[in-house]
Amino acid sequence: MTALEVTGLSLQFGGLCALDDLSMAVEAGERLVILGPNGAGKTTLFNVISGMQRPTRGRIALFGQDVTGTSVARRVGLGLGRTFQIATLFPRLTVLESAMLAVQAGEPHRFVMHRAMGAYAGTRRRAIELLAAWQLDAKADQETRHLSYGEQRRVELVLALARRPRLLLLDEPAAGLSGEETAAVEAMVRQLSRDVTVMLIEHDVDMALRLADRVIVLQQGRLLASGEPEDIRRDPRVAEIYFGAGHA
């Protein structure tokens, strides 16, 4: 089954082409890594897939359903989850409250006004289980802003997992992390069940290639190369564009 298929996707900002007639597909369960220099359109691609930006042209299908013009919420409902390049968390809420909000997003009582959120024991339990599964339960009652940066990146990932996405978009989950913290994030991605399809943008090329089943390389909004990690590593165009462009 195809988890994601984009066809002829373009996004123009005035004269700039952030995405240029991009077509690609991701198989269910696949780990797809997206490489490319800064400004290649990687994050834009995630924004367009998740519905936060509208493409100028082209189609997006999630699990066989056309979602091109639909809302973010609808795509999340179909099984899409994502993280952001810059930590996108609830600084003054505790980790547990954040997790409860994330779990609650998929539950029918999310509009209830007359009962305390804490009274929904099921939501609370699922949030605690979620935190425990990713070794964050010790931090449950701390405000997110008081966590270390590495812990915050893990919370980011956990929030994205709360609704059990079938397609997970990870935007540089290890950016700015120490070696040890990067290993923790890599382990988390490795632990994910194969029911979850993962698309990963990552500047830590070694980690990315270790995780990848397949790699695509973007340049100026276009698909430059696609293949197995080893092929990509050897591809001279990729070496020139990506590694040779003076990019760290």
Next chain:
Amino acid sequence: MIDGNDAAADGARSKPGMRLLLILLLALATVPLAADSYVQGVAARMMIFALFASSLNLILGYAGLASLGHAAYFGMGAYAVAKLSLAGVSNLWWQLGVACAATSALAAVFGLLVLRAKGAYLLMITLALAQVVWGIAYGWRAFTGADDGLPGIHRPEGILLWDLSGDVGFYYFVFAVFAAMIWAIRRLVDSPFGRVLVGIRENERRMGALGYHVWSYQYVACILAGLIAGVAGALLAWQNGFVGPSYLSVNYSATALIMVILGGAGTVLGPVIGAFLIVALESIVSGMTERWVMVLGAIYVLVTLFAPDGLAGVLRRRARATP
């Protein structure tokens, strides 16, 4: 695990807050027994403005939407009640019902426009819209009495044996509405809906990415805030027996804003305390000088400089400092 009270940036669940609120309510309940009618009038005014400030706090403190035009709803509620009273409608429920309907309708329309803007633009558009309403009230002499306002408003008929025409009876009515609404707001901010608002305030993008329909939450919050402000306005119209364009003025909007910030945005009790202090100060200061607004401005500057998260924030830091 410690219990979840650490998240008391939104102090609804804090126990000291609850205790303080109960003490406040007890004190308010005894005012007519212990104080003269002037003090009683000031106390009623305190509760009315506390309600007004609390309504603004719902969108400002919880949903993170600033507004410089909240008086539009307050004034709308007051004018609705005034027009009905002057037209001979003396039934409480009719008057209150129409005031609620009118203010929520206004908020429903303004919400559509306001939620397109963010940050400073949000302040500007809310200010502009409120000024439009103010302009209508100020200019349309035949309907609103223009700058003369609408004097001679009668308090509505009582409920069963509860007489609202006398000052004591009306005071307890204000007290009852105030207590009920603050209780309802407490429930609301702790509910899934209220927590989602806080989530949106903290990180709108993340809430969107989690699948929440951010706009609908903000929109409903705008309408609720408008509705509660309208109730407060209706109470003030009854209390004073008069409505004028000043009820809709930017002066009132800004006063509510200062009350919320002084007390502490995003807490249930903060805006109540803020409103009580400002109203008390106003009744003291205006006896001495004409320059009340200047004093208010000075308070605002001092609070933003020295206690940006309000008195609630100061108290919370104190509580943490003492083991």
